[in-house]
Amino acid sequence: MKKIFCLFLILTVHQLSGQNLDWWDALHDYPNAAGTDRDRYVSISPGYFGPNALRIPVLRNGKIDNELWSENTIEYHFGQGDNTLNHWSEFNIPLAKDKAVLYVQSIAWEYWEVTDEIRDERRMRSRSGIGWNTGDTSFGVILRIANEDKSRLPNITFRAHSKTTTGGNVSNARFTDASMFFWEATVSKTILKTDDSSLLLKGMLGFYTWQTNKNGLPNGSDFFQNDAGTYGVGIEWTKGKWFVASDVSGYHGYIENRDTPSAWRNQIQYRLGKHIALYSNFNVGLNSWGWQTVTIGYRHFFKTID
Template sequence: MLCQAQSFWDWWDQLHNYPDAAGPNRRRYINISPGYMGPNAFAIPSLPNMTIDDELWLQVAGQMHRGNGDETDNLFVKANIPLAKNKVSLYVTSVAYETWHVTAETRDERRMISIHEGNSGDLAYGFIVKAFEEGKLLPFNFGFRAHVKTTTGGQLENARSTDHSLYLWDGIFSKTLVNKEDQKLLVKLAVGFLTWQTNMNKLPGGSNQLQNDAISYGLGIEYTRKKWYLATDLSGFDGYIGNRDNPSFLRSQLEFRPSKFAVRAEYNYGLKSWDWNTATLGVRYYFLEVKK
């Protein structure tokens, strides 16, 4: 429970009918749903191609999110760690630090405390496991992903990060359409299940359940030619509560890799309750490739 001088809270208490609406814990007034929180609260990882990335690399990038009455900038870090060649890989992501500014209307709708602050974000990790390799038993690649968002992020009272983990399990298919020495074209498809814990309250946009479950999906294509990589996918999920819990987003990635260093740019166009757009620009360094 947050404790401040009563004079500071008078405006908030009156606006949100505190404590009658949802009890004495102010964090219980936050709608833990993608459409009522910041852009990093429910970040979903990029769609794998299920060929398994056998290179150890580290990416550092800056991200800029705009829309939905919210302007957020953050440092984003991602690492890929191959565990078994062409079979298993581990990735780790972190929103190391974010700064944000919201309009007064967005602050009041989300029942936030502040308009502008900074905070650390969530650490997430996931395993990608290939079950079938294209052309051996089946005419496509198939495998699984298990993704976990931890609770390292802060400021639930400002609708920035959740106090509970988020879990994603999905099955991923991919099929190579062009496979030449200097170029490759591949399509990919994912279907899965996503779950997270919410705040149960009777406020607008609230939930009458403590847990929200969703069907997740993704459909994409990627093209590699010499030093260039280009990919795009339509991904999202559809929660069963119906309180802005059905975001979808069109994502594109472009990478130029002349050596071990690569420059990478991404743009995510938000749809439905995920109605902000994200631009990412950063670098990757490829350390080595697993040989066995």
């Protein structure tokens, strides 16, 4: 308990130490460059924020998951001057068997360390480059349009996703404190199937939109909104209690300020029994995405919806 209190005290001191902003004002020509609202100086773009602000949509598999489950993981993002550790949780709530599912995602906390170069490039106001904050809660609905087991069509689903503005610390370019939505369609097809295994190809296309800061600064924006096309292509394999998947996914904005992030994502899951599965993935950042990500956690399955 003493260690936790000391860590909290250190982080609080680090964050409060940046309250004298004379250094920041001189560095960023405040208020002449973009007015008196310091938050407007931050560039709301995936390439100038932390890894959890405008996350890349996860490529699903074109099916409806009929199990009620919760997932808790620890994520570590590292690379290019920004190291971030955070908790991630997700709840999968089937609404109708093989037809619809609701999911809720949340980041309860995030701890970060950035270099002085990254701090200044993002116009962050924490002089230490070290801090913590709470994250966003997001939710989405997936509807199944076609089922390969019941027709000649492949699996087809439609997803609508939105995030709330619960995430804080826009002053340090961690979470946007603004709206974000995406809509996408996923298509998949099983190309190999045996009694205890299957191999499935999958892909997605969609539309991603988020609110920006109109400031006209270098790496900033001349618009209040950025729109992007989303995409992804991948493969997944199941055999007995094992699940393995790999895909390349991303989105492509039109402002061209590091708004074209993509990543190569690799997942593995092993189901220990009826209720617990161990889960891990490793993401390799590609275009406009400066992090590699290691995730370790578990899923707890409560029941299957009949």
